[in-house]
Amino acid sequence: MSLPSRVKIVEVAPRDGLQNEKAFVDTAIKIELVDRLSAAGFPNVEAVSFVSPKWVPQMADASQVMAGIARRPGTIYSALTPNLKGFEAARAAGVHEVVIFSAASEAFAQKNINCSIAESIARFEPVAQAAREAGIRLRGSISCALGCPYQGEVPAAAVVDVAERYLALGCDEIDVADTIGVGTPRQVQAVMGAVAQRIDPSRIAAHFHDTYGQALANILAALQAGIAIVHTSVAGLGGCPYAKGATGNVATEDVLYMLRGLDIETGVDFDAVVETGQWIAGHLGRPGSSRAGNAVVAKRAA
Numbered sequence: 001m002s003l004p005s006r007v008k009i010v011e012v013a014p015r016d017g018l019q020n021e022k023a024f025v026d027t028a029i030k031i032e033l034v035d036r037l038s039a040a041g042f043p044n045v046e047a048v049s050f051v052s053p054k055w056v057p058q059m060a061d062a063s064q065v066m067a068g069i070a071r072r073p074g075t076i077y078s079a080l081t082p083n084l085k086g087f088e089a090a091r092a093a094g095v096h097e098v099v100i101f102s103a104a105s106e107a108f109a110q111k112n113i114n115c116s117i118a119e120s121i122a123r124f125e126p127v128a129q130a131a132r133e134a135g136i137r138l139r140g141s142i143s144c145a146l147g148c149p150y151q152g153e154v155p156a157a158a159v160v161d162v163a164e165r166y167l168a169l170g171c172d173e174i175d176v177a178d179t180i181g182v183g184t185p186r187q188v189q190a191v192m193g194a195v196a197q198r199i200d201p202s203r204i205a206a207h208f209h210d211t212y213g214q215a216l217a218n219i220l221a222a223l224q225a226g227i228a229i230v231h232t233s234v235a236g237l238g239g240c241p242y243a244k245g246a247t248g249n250v251a252t253e254d255v256l257y258m259l260r261g262l263d264i265e266t267g268v269d270f271d272a273v274v275e276t277g278q279w280i281a282g283h284l285g286r287p288g289s290s291r292a293g294n295a296v297v298a299k300r301a302a
């Protein structure tokens with residue numbers, strides 16, 4: 001099957017990457033991370049989340065981060081907003097896109113946002129309306145679309161059901177998320193295919209964690225299924241505090257390397273991303289998990 005000639009990369013490290021860090025990352029570092037990423041050419045940076053600081057203390061400085069960044073014209077800055085309180089903070093901070101997030105698994109929705117899937121959709125209704133009125137883009141994320149740490153298997157029909165609810169809310173984009181990185185390519189094609197039957201594939205994003213080392217293969221499968229939006233995290237940072245054992249998102253450097261080899265354009269500067277990966281890993285005190293990033297650095301040192 002044919003591949004897209006261009007892919008939009010949504011860089012999620014400042015949010016999904018850092019949210020799981022145990023030690024608080026200085027606000028100045030978070031700001032510099034967002035700025036380095038926008039300067040590297042990402043069209044969309046998921047910068048922060050406006051969630052309860054009791055639930056995710058690492059994101060408590062979201063407003064300060066948004067106030068401190070140097071906004072690059074053309075970059076969309078996104079923020080997670082689980083409810084109207086989060087939305088109001090996001091609007092005040094001047095984000096371009098808010099992300100509502102539920103799950104295809106009831107058990108995970110309960111652990112992550114403390115309510116059922118249906119309750120979460122009801123909670124998102126005023127957020128969607130407020131976003132529409134404010135002219136702010138709306139994106140919907142579906143966690144555990146390829147498997148759940150509590151429930152195990154997740155039927156594709158459950159993913160389609162949440163996707164349709166998001167569409168009814170007016171979402172511009174819908175993320176199919178493999179929160180715990182358990183999916184494999186055939187499953188990706190089945191789930192993406194099922195969602196794409198109801199929603200224009202140009203509005204569907206692949207958000208894959210790399211726990212089982214399947215993320216690159218899964219992205220290729222998603223591209224073959226007509227998907228052209230991919231979420232990645234520099235240095236492979238990340239994990240979800242409510243999905244024990246899940247590792248980071250697929251590393252941006254690895255995805256950029258693969259896409260370059262496939263002659264797929266992204267508009268992102270690979271070398272700048274490698275530098276940024278080394279820089280943030282240094283601040284976190286451990287090597288990043290990007291194979292391509294580490295290979296480039298090792299080659300330089302040889």
Ligand code: HMG
Nearest residue numbers: 050051052055082085086112113114141143144177179240
């Ligand atoms: P709750 O405890 O049921 O909510 O949490 P509540 O309304 O009873 O509020 C409890 C307290 O939180 C109150 O404060 C609220 O004011 C405050 P108190 O009166 O006790 O002092 N509060 C807030 N504060 C700041 N911003 C807000 C906010 N809302 C309430 N927006 C809630 C429900 C949804 C708030 C909570 O469960 C929560 O914040 N969850 C977020 C969990 C999270 O961020 N998880 C990680 C992101 S999702 C993810 O990583 C998956 C993804 O990457 C895709 C994938 O890979 O699957 C997107």
Ligand code: MG
Nearest residue numbers: 016177179240
């Ligand atoms: Mg995630």
